Amino acid sequence: MSFIADKQTLEDMNLLGRYNQHSIFNLFNKVKTAGGEKLLQEMFQTPLTDPELINKRSETFQYFQSRHTAFPFSNEQFDAMGNYLSGTSGKFFPRILLSLAYKKLLATIVRDEEYPKIQSGLRQTIAVLYQCKTFISQLEEEQQQHPFYDELQTVKNILNQPKLQWLEKVQIGGAPYSIQITARYDHLLRYTLRSALQTVMNIFYMLDVYLAVANLAKDKSFSYAKALPNAANIFSATGLRHPNINKAVANPVSFHKDSNLIFLTGANMAGKSTFMKAFGINLYLAHMGFPVAASDMEFSVKQGIYTSINVPDNLDMGLSHFYAEVLRVKKVAEEVSNGKNLVIIFDELFKGTNVKDAYDATLAVTAAFSEYRNCLFIVSTHIIEAGEILKQQSNIQSLYLPTIMNGSVPTYTYQLQQGISADRHGMMIIENEGILELLEN
Known part of the structure; x- marks a missing residue:
């Protein structure tokens, strides 16, 4: 059952409004990512009516407030990853390899930008995934269950699966990847694991909201x-x-x-x-x-x-x-x-x-x-x-x-x-x- 608050009520209390400087939404809008801001808007538009769900969300905010943790990513990093994953790859590896070879040839002959963009998006996505893995290991507490435990375990299980073990060794900077390596990573990230990586992004958007609101609560007492x-x-x-x-x-x-x-x-x-x-x-x-x-x-x-x-x-x-x-x-x-x-x-x-x-x-x-x-x-x-x-x-x-x-x-x-x-x-x-x-x- 959804919580009732009509247009006049929302306006009377100045609750919503991304572009309204004095709205309550803007008071809490300290998130770092566009995905986090979208999630925050959804939370403001859909208050809860189940006491268990309300208390669990409150406990999650309190947990992160007690940790004094800052969100480690910028909107640009997540935007780059989101833009890369939203692009099309392909189901069959040989076709991806041929397509990338053609795009690289166009980049060499007529300075077409598509192949460099794929290389850049791939590198930035790999960098974000590596940082996600590192950040989660820093958040872990041995044998301690906390309100965000299941979400962190979901991300950890995705990033620790055998198909992504190369994340520990891959060279994030340096020379461009070869066409073979680019095709292999591109097929894995944008086809095989595309849905799973979107889940990772959604959980980090949620984490962005929890950390931003928890830190505001601390600042405002x-x-x-x-x-x-x-x-x-x-x-x-x-x-x-x-x-x-x-x-x-x-x-x-x-x-x-x-x-x-x-x-x-x-x-x-x-x-x-x-x-x-x-x-x-x-x-x-x-x-x-x-x-x-x-x-x-x-x-x-x-x-x-x-x-x-x-x-x-x-x-x-x-x-x-x-x-x-x-x-x-x-x-x-x-x-x-x-x-x-x-x-x-x-x-x-x-x-x-x-x-x-x-x-x-x-x-x-x-x-x-x-x-x-x-x-x-x-x-x-x-x-x-x-x-x-x-x-x-x-x-x-x-x-x-x-x-x-x-x-x-x-x-x-x-x-x-x-x-x-x-x-x-x-x-x-x-x-x-x-x-x-x-x-x-």
């Missing part, structure tokens, strides 16, 4: 979440923070089935949206088995996450901002009422309508959603009056982000506190900016 079966419906984290903000303020967050909704209040700029994004991003990363920006975390796996943070209007369809909000809430309600185990984040419910309607709708919708104890919710709002009624429900946590006034200047702690915000500093901020005085003058 990230930790690893423990995945639990969904039945427990638990989320608990300390020191949770936004992974893409340096020196971000950390907060504890806790849910369980009898306390499954956070009703969040606070002034503008107090940090509500950032906190909700931090929660959503880390939950998403945890389902990938990736390191998280928290001191510690454990969570019951979910089927997906929906956010409603930056709901756009749609002028082409004639949708106002409010109606777009309503349709978004309806979509989430359909998913929740169908029994799916989800995490839902609503930022400023129904801000596109008048205060009275917003109050009534926030109160009714929040109370109705909270009854789905298999799901977890965070709902933020400025309608603090709704919070006074909702806090009477035992499964709703009332939390707020405070504003501290230094005279007429607001400052923010970004630290969660129990209760409902009483901050009403909007007019004070407007007065501080001198807007009314400017208009009067």
